[in-house]
Amino acid sequence: MMIAQLELAAMSNPVLHASATMKALVYHSAGKIAWEDKPRPAIQHAGDAIIRMTTSTICGTDLHILKGDLPSVTGGRILGHEGIGVIEQVGTGVSEFHVGDKVIISCVTACLKCDFCRKGMYSHCRHGGWILGNTLDGTQAEYVRIPHADGSLYSFPPGGDEEALLMLSDILPTGFECGVLNGQVKPGDTVAIVGAGPVGLAVLMTAQFYSPAAIFIVDLDEKRLAVAKQFGATTPINSSDGHAAYHVMELTEGAGVDVAIEAVGLPDTFDICQAIVAAGGRIANVGVHGKPVELHLEKLWDRNISLTTRLVDTITTPMLLKMVHSGKLQPQKLVTHRFAMNDIMKAYDTFGNAADDGALKVLLKNDGSR
Numbered sequence: 056m057m058i059a060q061l062e063l064a065a066m067s068n069p070v071l072h073a074s075a076t077m078k079a080l081v082y083h084s085a086g087k088i089a090w091e092d093k094p095r096p097a098i099q100h101a102g103d104a105i106i107r108m109t110t111s112t113i114c115g116t117d118l119h120i121l122k123g124d125l126p127s128v129t130g131g132r133i134l135g136h137e138g139i140g141v142i143e144q145v146g147t148g149v150s151e152f153h154v155g156d157k158v159i160i161s162c163v164t165a166c167l168k169c170d171f172c173r174k175g176m177y178s179h180c181r182h183g184g185w186i187l188g189n190t191l192d193g194t195q196a197e198y199v200r201i202p203h204a205d206g207s208l209y210s211f212p213p214g215g216d217e218e219a220l221l222m223l224s225d226i227l228p229t230g231f232e233c234g235v236l237n238g239q240v241k242p243g244d245t246v247a248i249v250g251a252g253p254v255g256l257a258v259l260m261t262a263q264f265y266s267p268a269a270i271f272i273v274d275l276d277e278k279r280l281a282v283a284k285q286f287g288a289t290t291p292i293n294s295s296d297g298h299a300a301y302h303v304m305e306l307t308e309g310a311g312v313d314v315a316i317e318a319v320g321l322p323d324t325f326d327i328c329q330a331i332v333a334a335g336g337r338i339a340n341v342g343v344h345g346k347p348v349e350l351h352l353e354k355l356w357d358r359n360i361s362l363t364t365r366l367v368d369t370i371t372t373p374m375l376l377k378m379v380h381s382g383k384l385q386p387q388k389l390v391t392h393r394f395a396m397n398d399i400m401k402a403y404d405t406f407g408n409a410a411d412d413g414a415l416k417v418l419l420k421n422d423g424s425r
């Protein structure tokens with residue numbers, strides 16, 4: 056009787072048939088990652104969903120992790136905090152999503168109930184925040200467990216463009232919230248974005264909601280600067296001569312910029328922002344920093360500036376989803392490379408050598424092949 060019941064359960068539950076392992080990108084220590092077998096995730100709490108990934112990608116933050124910049128990421132962790140997939144299983148407490156639903160996974164997990172969530176600061180959720188691919192196994196894998204699924208997933212709209220909507224997991228809300236909203240970009244402003252990686256380009260796209268008069272964009276990589284021009288930057292500036300701040304000051308006749316947005320995460324690029332912010336201006340830091348920066352209060356104390364930092368809250372994701380789905384934002388243009396998920400090591404090489412390969416967003420497609 057017991058055996059018959061188990062067989063019946065296995066027949067009605069495809070997960071019990073499936074192999075108990077999966078392939079995943081595992082971080083071991085600084086500079087060491089591998090594509091290897093890991094146990095498949097299983098439901099642990101009522102609010103969990105298990106998702107079969109269809110598309111994932113690599114973020115600049117993963118490169119910081121690889122450099123050893125983020126001590127919260129320890130050996131054995133599956134990386135990745137962006138992706139789209141199909142729900143395989145839900146816990147009994149999940150009410151908004153069902154098996155078979157296609158979903159966009161947010162890089163930030165939100166319980167929707169704690170004090171931080173209730174003030175819209177999901178990034179500091181007491182039961183979530185940025186945990187995926189950080190303190191919890193992430194999305195660069197065939198399957199992922201998403202806790203607090205009701206607050207951490209978004210329905211994939213019918214007829215949606217998977218490559219465009221993937222950018223809602225992280226870079227679009229990051230660029231918009233940490234860069235544009237925190238920098239208080241206004242009509243007529245002069246804005247400088249330091250860093251033309253996917254995040255800097257997401258700042259560039261979403262800054263244009265507010266019609267700034269000029270947008271300077273600074274990077275070392277001519278190819279990325281050329282892409283930025285296509286996305287609406289008025290003045291690309293190559294900083295490889297070490298004089299980016301001088302060029303910005305010259306172009307603004309010594310005034311500097313109303314908003315300086317740091318989208319790299321290095322002391323040098325933070326210094327550029329400090330050097331070019333106009334009196335009354337804002338510095339909005341977006342980059343993840345692994346090293347201390349020097350705050351030049353001896354120059355800034357009387358400049359009436361403000362400085363903000365932010366971990367993306369993803370509170371604007373529903374609005375951005377409408378902008379992408381309507382075609383008003385076209386972040387799919389950032390996709391330069393596509394790999395099968397099991398070629399992820401090649402994808403890391405390509406993204407890590409972005410300047411040589413002309414890479415922006417590298418997509419990982421999970422087609423089930425190994």
Ligand SMILES: NC(=O)c1ccc[n+]([C@@H]2O[C@H](COP(=O)([O-])OP(=O)(O)OC[C@H]3O[C@@H](n4cnc5c(N)ncnc54)[C@H](O)[C@@H]3O)[C@@H](O)[C@H]2O)c1
Nearest residue numbers: 115116229250252253254274275318319320342343366367
């Ligand atoms: N705050 C958040 O919530 C959040 C979320 C996601 C990503 N991030 C961070 O945003 C940053 C950008 O992410 P990304 O995916 O675009 O990374 P990326 O590595 O693809 O891009 C960084 C860009 O900076 C440029 N750069 C490097 N040194 C420079 C210099 N000295 N002068 C000018 N440009 C220089 C590089 O050429 C590159 O184009 C990273 O630090 C990432 O960790 C922050």
Ligand SMILES: [Zn+2]
Nearest residue numbers: 114115116225
């Ligand atoms: Zn990221």
Ligand SMILES: [Zn+2]
Nearest residue numbers: 166169172180
């Ligand atoms: Zn919460």
